[in-house]
Amino acid sequence: MTTTPRSPRLLLLSTVVLAVAGVALLGAPHGQEPPAPATSSAAHAATDPSASATAPRASQPTVATTPSTASAAAAPSSVLESALPPHGEGVAGDRAVQRSLEAAWPADLPADDERELLTAGRALLRADATGIDRAKWPDVFPDSGQAVAPAFATARFRIQAAIARQGGSPDQAVVHLVWAGMDRGGTFTDLRITDWHFTRTIKKGAATWTPQPRT
Structure with a gap:
C-alpha cells in the first residue's frame, strides 16, 4: 500500500509551529510554564490610562464600605456623641442635637404614643x-x-432634645x-444623655405607657 505524500505547504507550517514552540520553551525560566497570552480585557486595561488608574491592583486588598453589624448596633450614646455639636454651644445648638437624634433613630411609633412618651419622659427626667x-x-x-x-x-436645668422610639418589642419603648x-x-455640663424605658400596660380598658424604675 502506498501513502499520498504530504503537501509541502503543510510541512512548512508544521515546521514553523514547532520552531516557535521550541523558542518559547527555551526562553521560559526553568520550572515555570510559558506566560499565557493576555486576554482582550487585560490588554485594554494595559493600554487605556483611565482603566489603569481606576482598576484596583490584584495585590492590593479592597476595603469594604458596608458598615458592620456591630457598628450598626452600637449603644445610643456612642452613636449620638459622634454627631453632637461641641460642648458649650448653648441653646443655639439644641436644634442640631434634636436633628442628630432624629437622624440616628427614625420614628417607629404612632404619633399619639410618641407624644405620650415624650411628655412622660421629660417630666421624669426633670x-x-x-x-x-x-x-x-x-x-x-x-x-x-x-x-x-436636688442634684x-x-x-x-434644660432638656436639649428628646425622641421616643420602640424598644425590644411593640409593648416596649424608650x-x-x-x-x-x-x-x-456648681459645675454646668451639657449634652448629658439619659434613657427612660416604658412598657405598655392596660388600665381600665385603655392602653397606657408605664415608666420602669432606673437600675
Missing part, C-alpha cells in the same frame, strides 16, 4: 434631676416622700433625652 413632682411616680422614685436635696439646680444642668457643686 423630677429625677431637680426633685420636682417625684411623688407622681412612687414606683419610680421610692424616696419621693422624703426630703431629698441639679432647677434654674440651670425615651432618649439629651439635657444640660448645673450640679450642686
Whole structure:
C-alpha cells in the first residue's frame, strides 16, 4: 500500500509551529510554564490610562464600605456623641442635637404614643434631676416622700432634645433625652444623655405607657 505524500505547504507550517514552540520553551525560566497570552480585557486595561488608574491592583486588598453589624448596633450614646455639636454651644445648638437624634433613630411609633412618651419622659427626667413632682411616680422614685436635696439646680436645668422610639418589642419603648444642668457643686455640663424605658400596660380598658424604675 502506498501513502499520498504530504503537501509541502503543510510541512512548512508544521515546521514553523514547532520552531516557535521550541523558542518559547527555551526562553521560559526553568520550572515555570510559558506566560499565557493576555486576554482582550487585560490588554485594554494595559493600554487605556483611565482603566489603569481606576482598576484596583490584584495585590492590593479592597476595603469594604458596608458598615458592620456591630457598628450598626452600637449603644445610643456612642452613636449620638459622634454627631453632637461641641460642648458649650448653648441653646443655639439644641436644634442640631434634636436633628442628630432624629437622624440616628427614625420614628417607629404612632404619633399619639410618641407624644405620650415624650411628655412622660421629660417630666421624669426633670423630677429625677431637680426633685420636682417625684411623688407622681412612687414606683419610680421610692424616696419621693422624703426630703431629698436636688442634684441639679432647677434654674440651670434644660432638656436639649428628646425622641421616643420602640424598644425590644411593640409593648416596649424608650425615651432618649439629651439635657444640660448645673450640679450642686456648681459645675454646668451639657449634652448629658439619659434613657427612660416604658412598657405598655392596660388600665381600665385603655392602653397606657408605664415608666420602669432606673437600675
